[in-house]
Amino acid sequence: MLPTLRLANARKPLIRFIGKRQWPSKPEEQHPHPFAPPELKQHFADFLKKFQSSSATSSSSATAKNGSATGPVYEEFWQAPARYRKRELEEWEIDLVQSGGASVH
Template sequence: MLPSLRLANAHRPLIRFLGKRQWPTKPEEQHPHPFAPPEAKEHFADFLKKFQSSPSTTQAGSTSAAASSSKSGAKGPVYQEFWQAPPRLWKHELAEWEIELVQSGGASLH
């Protein structure tokens, strides 16, 4: 069998990209989602003011996170450590049947 000359017609992908990749040098200006409800679009500036004035949870740590969640209308107390919560919410040792249930993927053993 003779070798074919298909090498001359190399595969050309059907998709074509226009121009080179260019990434923006600064982030896009914040704006409401185009399909947001009209009342959300109207009050977006107020939201940005509140968002920018609130303490960042990544900088201040978990203390400000707990404080901000209590201000934002979280129901009930916010606990800093697990022992401050009621004992029913503490982590507990798993029973053998609970371990088997997890290992079986929740399938019934009956």
């Protein structure tokens, strides 16, 4: 038997992309989902106003009246209290997870 020469028939992909990929330089305008109910589409502008005002107030309410943050801010994980850190699992916890939460008793 003679080996076939498949080099002459170079593989061509079936998909062809037209043009280069171009991403928009700025995000598109916010709009309701195309399949949203009509009453939500009508009041979408009101929703945007409320959302933008609440996000502005929530960022300003993050600082207290004194100008300091409402709670402690930790730059690194080891600065946080021990209750927020990972801990070693005990044997009974590992067994419970491996059993899928089924009762061992």
